Amino acid sequence: MPQRAESLVVDTHCHLDVCASPEHELLERARAVGVTRLATVGTDEPGIERALAAARDHDDVVAIVGRHPHETGGFDEGDLERIEAAAAEPEARAIGESGLDYYRDHAPREDQRRAFGAHIELAARLGMPLVVHTRAAEDDTFALLRERAAALTVVLHCFSAPDRLEECVEHGWLCSFAGNVTYPSATELQSAAREVPDNLLLVETDSPYLAPQPVRGQSNEPANVVATAQAVAALRGVGYEQLEATLEANAARVFGW
Numbered sequence: 136m137p138q139r140a141e142s143l144v145v146d147t148h149c150h151l152d153v154c155a156s157p158e159h160e161l162l163e164r165a166r167a168v169g170v171t172r173l174a175t176v177g178t179d180e181p182g183i184e185r186a187l188a189a190a191r192d193h194d195d196v197v198a199i200v201g202r203h204p205h206e207t208g209g210f211d212e213g214d215l216e217r218i219e220a221a222a223a224e225p226e227a228r229a230i231g232e233s234g235l236d237y238y239r240d241h242a243p244r245e246d247q248r249r250a251f252g253a254h255i256e257l258a259a260r261l262g263m264p265l266v267v268h269t270r271a272a273e274d275d276t277f278a279l280l281r282e283r284a285a286a287l288t289v290v291l292h293c294f295s296a297p298d299r300l301e302e303c304v305e306h307g308w309l310c311s312f313a314g315n316v317t318y319p320s321a322t323e324l325q326s327a328a329r330e331v332p333d334n335l336l337l338v339e340t341d342s343p344y345l346a347p348q349p350v351r352g353q354s355n356e357p358a359n360v361v362a363t364a365q366a367v368a369a370l371r372g373v374g375y376e377q378l379e380a381t382l383e384a385n386a387a388r389v390f391g392w
Contacts, residue, residue, distance in 0.1 A: 144379050145386045146173040146360040147311055148199070148232070148266065148292050148339035152185040155343055155354035162193060165357040171195060171383075172392055173357050176232055176266070178203035180214075183221045190226030197228040197390055199266050204234055205241035207250035215253045222261055228390040230258040231266025232292050235279075238271035248275065255283045264288040264389050273299060281306070288389055293341050297327035304332060309389065311337035314347035314355060317366040329370045333381045337389075338364050 146165070151158050152175070165173065175190070176199040177183030186198040200221040202214060221227055233254035235247050242250075258265040265287050269276035273296050280289060291303060294310040303310055310331045316324050328336075338360060340346075346355035347362040368378040386392065 143169045143171045143383070144338075144360055144364050145383055146170055146340050146342075146357040147290070147337045147382075147386050147390070148313075149173055149175055149342040149357050150178070150182075150344075151175040151189050151196075151342070151357075152177075152182055153343055154356050156356065158189060161342075161356050161358075162196070165360075166195075168358045168361050170357055170360060172197070172386070173360075174199050174228065174390060177201070177221070178232065179206040180217060183218070187221060187224055187226050196226075197392060198224070198226045199229045199231050200227045201231040201233045201254055201266070202250055203232055204236040204247045204251070204268060205239060207246045208242040210242075210246050210250035210253070214250075215257060218254075219257055219261070222257070222263060227263075228392070229264040229266050229290070230254055230261070231264075231290075232268040233265065234268035235272035235276045236268060236270045237275075247272075248279070251276075251279055252283065255279065255287070258287055259284070264290060266290045266292050268292055270295065277302065280308070290337065290389060292339065293345065294324070294327065297323040300327045300330060304335060307335065309335045309337050309385065311339045312363065312367055313339050313341045314345040314351075314359065314363050316370075317348040317363060318351070319348070325370055328367050334385060336367075336381060337385055338367055338382055 177186035183200045190196045190198040289308040293313040342355040368375045
């Protein structure tokens with residue numbers, strides 16, 4: 136388990152409902168190392184309900200609600216209406232994670248694109264941030280964002296497009312770095328973490344996935360965001376406390392906490 140950081144930290148993207156440990160244990164361990172707030176993500180209809188329930192039960196938890204691209208097969212108006220109803224709850228602070236995943240192709244690509252477009256339009260209509268998942272689909276993902284999301288606050292969750300950082304900065308899209316930025320081989324991602332402007336930087340765990348290097352290969356959890364934040368601070372040549380002030384300000388601006 137990470138040692139308590141010299142300052143506090145936030146985890147802007149995790150999946151409490153699919154982590155290995157019970158929710159209350161995850162939160163206890165996160166709080167013990169200085170995690171003050173976290174956002175848990177519902178990626179399908181049952182997951183949305185679990186994310187909202189966690190946020191209702193804990194003052195330091197907020198929910199992100201939407202349909203993961205893997206879960207968009209047959210996506211229709213009824214699905215969108217249920218997401219909109221969930222987004223109306225006070226615990227919901229963003230729409231997502233939505234986007235395109237051509238690596239796994241668990242849903243037809245046309246369904247993914249239709250659902251992603253619907254999420255973008257919903258976020259615009261509600262004035263909410265949009266949390267984006269993209270894997271092996273950056274051309275289509277970025278094209279849809281350029282065409283339809285100009286007025287939105289966009290968070291590129293688990294940022295994985297270092298070769299397109301300039302475009303992200305141009306459009307003001309936030310880049311959220313997960314545990315894979317700590318991997319020795321992730322040199323291009325580390326360069327992006329150094330270069331992204333302060334106001335567009337976030338960190339996350341994406342728990343239970345992508346555990347940072349000190350616990351790589353284990354099930355990830357929100358407490359491990361400390362290791363990722365420490366690594367990003369070192370990459371940027373700043374103290375942990377300075378980095379966390381930046382992260383907290385950005386997260387508060389995006390999620391309204």
